[in-house]
Amino acid sequence: MSSETHFHTCPLCEATCGLAIDVDMASRTVLKVRGDDEDVFSSGFACPKGLAIGELDADPDRLRAPQVDGVEVTWDEAWAAVEERLGGVIAEHGRESVAIYLGNPNVHNLAGAFYSPAVAKGLGSPYVFTASTVDQQPKHVSAALMFGHKLTIPVPDIDRTDYLLMLGADPLTSNGSLMTAPDMPGRLRALRARGGRLVVVDPRVSRTAKAADEHIGIRPGTDALWLAAIAQSLLASGLAVLDQPHVSGMDALPDALAPFTPEAVASVTRVPAEVTRRIAAELAAAPTAAVYGRMGVSTVRFGTLGSWLIDVINVLTGNLDRPGGAMFPTAAAGQPNSSATAKAREVRFDRYATAVRGLGERFSELPSAALAEEMLEGPVRGMITIAGNPALSVPNAERMDEGLAGLDVLISIDCYLNETTRHADVVLPVPSVLERPHYDLAFMQLAVHNVANWSDALFETDQPQEWEIQCRLVGLLQGMGADASVDAVDTYILSTAIQKEVMAEDSPIAGKDPAWVLSELGEARGPERFVDYLIRIGPYGDGFGADPEGLTLASVREHEHGLDLGALVPRLPEVLLTPSGKVEVAPAMVLADLPRMQAALSEPTDGLLLVGRRHLRSNNSWGHNIASLVGGTNVSTLQIHPDDAESCGVVDGASSVVTSATGSVEAVVEVTAKVTPGTVSMPHGWGHGQEGTKLSVAATVAGTNPNVLTGPEVDPLSGNAILNGVSVTVEPVPVGV
Numbered sequence: 001m002s003s004e005t006h007f008h009t010c011p012l013c014e015a016t017c018g019l020a021i022d023v024d025m026a027s028r029t030v031l032k033v034r035g036d037d038e039d040v041f042s043s044g045f046a047c048p049k050g051l052a053i054g055e056l057d058a059d060p061d062r063l064r065a066p067q068v069d070g071v072e073v074t075w076d077e078a079w080a081a082v083e084e085r086l087g088g089v090i091a092e093h094g095r096e097s098v099a100i101y102l103g104n105p106n107v108h109n110l111a112g113a114f115y116s117p118a119v120a121k122g123l124g125s126p127y128v129f130t131a132s133t134v135d136q137q138p139k140h141v142s143a144a145l146m147f148g149h150k151l152t153i154p155v156p157d158i159d160r161t162d163y164l165l166m167l168g169a170d171p172l173t174s175n176g177s178l179m180t181a182p183d184m185p186g187r188l189r190a191l192r193a194r195g196g197r198l199v200v201v202d203p204r205v206s207r208t209a210k211a212a213d214e215h216i217g218i219r220p221g222t223d224a225l226w227l228a229a230i231a232q233s234l235l236a237s238g239l240a241v242l243d244q245p246h247v248s249g250m251d252a253l254p255d256a257l258a259p260f261t262p263e264a265v266a267s268v269t270r271v272p273a274e275v276t277r278r279i280a281a282e283l284a285a286a287p288t289a290a291v292y293g294r295m296g297v298s299t300v301r302f303g304t305l306g307s308w309l310i311d312v313i314n315v316l317t318g319n320l321d322r323p324g325g326a327m328f329p330t331a332a333a334g335q336p337n338s339s340a341t342a343k344a345r346e347v348r349f350d351r352y353a354t355a356v357r358g359l360g361e362r363f364s365e366l367p368s369a370a371l372a373e374e375m376l377e378g379p380v381r382g383m384i385t386i387a388g389n390p391a392l393s394v395p396n397a398e399r400m401d402e403g404l405a406g407l408d409v410l411i412s413i414d415c416y417l418n419e420t421t422r423h424a425d426v427v428l429p430v431p432s433v434l435e436r437p438h439y440d441l442a443f444m445q446l447a448v449h450n451v452a453n454w455s456d457a458l459f460e461t462d463q464p465q466e467w468e469i470q471c472r473l474v475g476l477l478q479g480m481g482a483d484a485s486v487d488a489v490d491t492y493i494l495s496t497a498i499q500k501e502v503m504a505e506d507s508p509i510a511g512k513d514p515a516w517v518l519s520e521l522g523e524a525r526g527p528e529r530f531v532d533y534l535i536r537i538g539p540y541g542d543g544f545g546a547d548p549e550g551l552t553l554a555s556v557r558e559h560e561h562g563l564d565l566g567a568l569v570p571r572l573p574e575v576l577l578t579p580s581g582k583v584e585v586a587p588a589m590v591l592a593d594l595p596r597m598q599a600a601l602s603e604p605t606d607g608l609l610l611v612g613r614r615h616l617r618s619n620n621s622w623g624h625n626i627a628s629l630v631g632g633t634n635v636s637t638l639q640i641h642p643d644d645a646e647s648c649g650v651v652d653g654a655s656s657v658v659t660s661a662t663g664s665v666e667a668v669v670e671v672t673a674k675v676t677p678g679t680v681s682m683p684h685g686w687g688h689g690q691e692g693t694k695l696s697v698a699a700t701v702a703g704t705n706p707n708v709l710t711g712p713e714v715d716p717l718s719g720n721a722i723l724n725g726v727s728v729t730v731e732p733v734p735v736g737v
């Protein structure tokens with residue numbers, strides 16, 4: 001065997017670690033994986049998932065051939081089935097009877113970045129669902145209203161800050177989210193070593209909470225109330241920096257937040273008023289500080305209010321857009337807020353709505369929490385899923401499964417026969433993560449340091465690339481039949497983008513002939529050509545000759561350990577796309593939701609609230625088929641505090657019945673002080689072992705799906721699902737059952 005080393009950015013989470021992969025090319029075998037010490041961003045860090053990337057690639061359960069009704073077929077047969085069955089439903093019931101669900105790996109994959117929007121557009125249905133509405137949609141809504149674009153999201157300048165207040169995030173487990181920062185353990189250690197302070201707000205004693213200077217065990221679902229009290233305290237005590245040239249709406253804040261004093265929120269949040277006032281004062285006094293929040297702030301009933309308040313506090317403490325505060329990255333490619341085509345305009349919502357509950361659209365998406373009812377009671381009869389597992393990931397799981405089972409047609413682009421794709425008429429499999437090139441288009445826009453990093457595919461494959469599959473589907477949906485030319489569709493999608501760009505005054509290619517631009521991009525096709533195009537028109541690009549020193553994909557590619565583009569730089573006001581050209585700190589739509597939160601000040605605070613958790617070796621619903629990643633502490637249990645276990649009469653290791661307004665499950669009890677009293681926790685992505693799946697390892701560790709318990713309710717401003725802070729009861733399994 002001869003070993004050679006390839007460098008590849010890990011696409012499995014948002015951290016973008018550089019991996020050094022030793023391979024024997026002759027036998028197509030991964031010999032060893034380690035963190036790439038020379039990677040300009042991750043400097044040798046990698047987590048167990050990245051190190052298991054060879055096992056993922058080699059997984060015998062990973063689909064290599066298309067399936068029709070669970071039986072392996074040729075690609076021609078598969079496409080014929082797609083055309084007949086999907087075409088049949090569209091012909092009979094119209095395009096609006098078919099939904100599309102785009103799952104999380106779409107943002108970790110260039111096919112998802114460039115082509116799945118075209119699939120959704122080609123489908124022409126209002127029923128576009130994505131994993132965003134079970135995740136970060138509240139942040140997109142607050143960012144769009146405050147900064148003018150849903151992707152203009154400030155990230156904590158973690159390498160320079162003096163004080164980090166972190167809510168509802170556990171980056172020592174998740175490796176960070178909406179904050180691309182490989183080696184979170186090292187970065188947090190460095191923060192404390194330089195005298196900085198880390199405060200973690202979480203109803204669980206998470207890994208990150210354990211590593212913090214201070215842990216605040218907030219009551220689930222109440223972060224927005226607490227953040228409102230921090231902001232109120234800053235304003236009332238005169239600590240807020242009110243005079244800021246790029247900020248509009250400051251005057252409205254004191255009255256709007258007046259009801260949320262530290263005293264008023266103390267009992268509902270379980271945080272004593274003196275702690276709240278102290279944290280507000282510490283934030284104001286720190287030379288630099290950043291407030292950052294994730295799942296625990298977002299996927300709750302006041303998700304948008306909490307997401308908004310985080311940036312309100314970053315503004316009030318004078319930390320928005322300054323080094324050490326919360327800053328806007330400058331990505332090399334594809335960032336809307338540095339694109340010449342982006343126009344400042346009013347954000348419009350609710351242009352259309354779901355049929356059953358009338359839940360309004362946000363950014364041309366409908367809430368995934370409404371998908372089950374739209375299938376069972378609404379007009380949805382068919383569905384396309386791309387890289388998604390809604391059967392496990394979306395609330396109201398029993399109804400979701402019923403809906404998926406009852407569809408007239410389900411077409412899935414995926415690599416496994418799992419809890420969702422088991423219902424599919426046709427599964428179109430995609431190459432492994434090592435058989436495709438990679439560039440982290442989405443996450444470089446959220447990175448705490450500006451970098452660019454291209455990875456070539458490590459292995460060749462006989463399977464079609466995912467982008468080719470998606471182009472073919474676009475062709476089919478646009479009426480070109482199942483034999484549509486991939487090249488024609490690809491070139492059409494890129495040409496459309498180029499035509500828009502040359503019309504934009506500020507573009508480096510303004511006024512150029514689109515055909516010339518296309519020809520300059522040479523022989524490459526698919527994502528490779530697209531990324532080259534975006535780098536060249538981007539902020540560091542060569543502008544197709546306008547700046548001969550600037551970047552192209554070829555020059556980025558020369559840096560196999562990544563290209564360092566420097567620390568984040570201030571971007572106000574240039575980054576803003578609001579009609580006023582200012583940061584809108586008090587959007588009317590957000591203020592209008594405050595009375596709903598005020599009503600929560602007097603709610604009862606007894607009972608148990610369910611929250612989630614992640615495990616270092618988990619990857620949402622699809623990491624459980626890798627033997628080295630499951631077992632040990634990565635198991636599906638219901639964590640409950642000893643006091644609550646006693647009052648519920650449940651014991652460690654035994655089964656319990658957990659019941660919510662939506663459903664009931666059996667879960668194995670883990671009695672532990674890692675959760676605060678009143679809080680119980682279950683990880684998501686479990687519930688394997690179902691008939692018709694082909695996940696032989698996952699089936700042995702099946703676990704329980706907490707989304708049987710989470711319900712159809714949404715955060716009204718964003719339509720986001722409520723996954724955390726769900727009211728439940730816990731009982732022993734009745735004797736004799």
Ligand SMILES: Nc1nc2c(c(=O)[nH]1)N[C@H]1C(S)=C(S)[C@@H](COP(=O)(O)OP(=O)(O)OC[C@H]3O[C@@H](n4cnc5c(=O)[nH]c(N)nc54)[C@H](O)[C@@H]3O)O[C@H]1N2
Nearest residue numbers: 168169170174177220221294295296611614616618620724
């Ligand atoms: N190992 C691993 N890494 C992952 C993933 C994975 O499945 N496994 N998934 C990836 C994805 S898709 C995402 S979106 C990110 C998510 O990244 P994070 O948000 O950092 O991930 P979580 O571990 O879910 O952390 C959420 C924390 O919020 C806490 N929490 C729950 N409810 C509340 C609340 O009401 N208030 C507060 N303050 N805290 C609360 C939970 O106890 C938990 O510790 O992780 C990514 N990285």
Ligand SMILES: Nc1nc2c(c(=O)[nH]1)N[C@H]1C(S)=C(S)[C@@H](COP(=O)(O)OP(=O)(O)OC[C@H]3O[C@@H](n4cnc5c(=O)[nH]c(N)nc54)[C@H](O)[C@@H]3O)O[C@H]1N2
Nearest residue numbers: 103104105131135387388389390393413414612620621684
């Ligand atoms: N209760 C609860 N529920 C949650 C969460 C929670 O914290 N608690 N977290 C939520 C969050 S943050 C998220 S992001 C969602 C995730 O929800 P989803 O995106 O629906 O689910 P995943 O588990 O990420 O499933 C990814 C699917 O893509 C497939 N896949 C992997 N790589 C590729 C690829 O390159 N191409 C294609 N075509 N397919 C691929 C996998 O086989 C799998 O079927 O779950 C959400 N659900």
Ligand code: SF4
Nearest residue numbers: 010013016017047050
């Ligand atoms: S932290 Fe994320 S990007 Fe880094 S190795 Fe692990 S899964 Fe891959």
Ligand SMILES: [Mo]
Nearest residue numbers: 104131135136
């Ligand atoms: Mo996510």
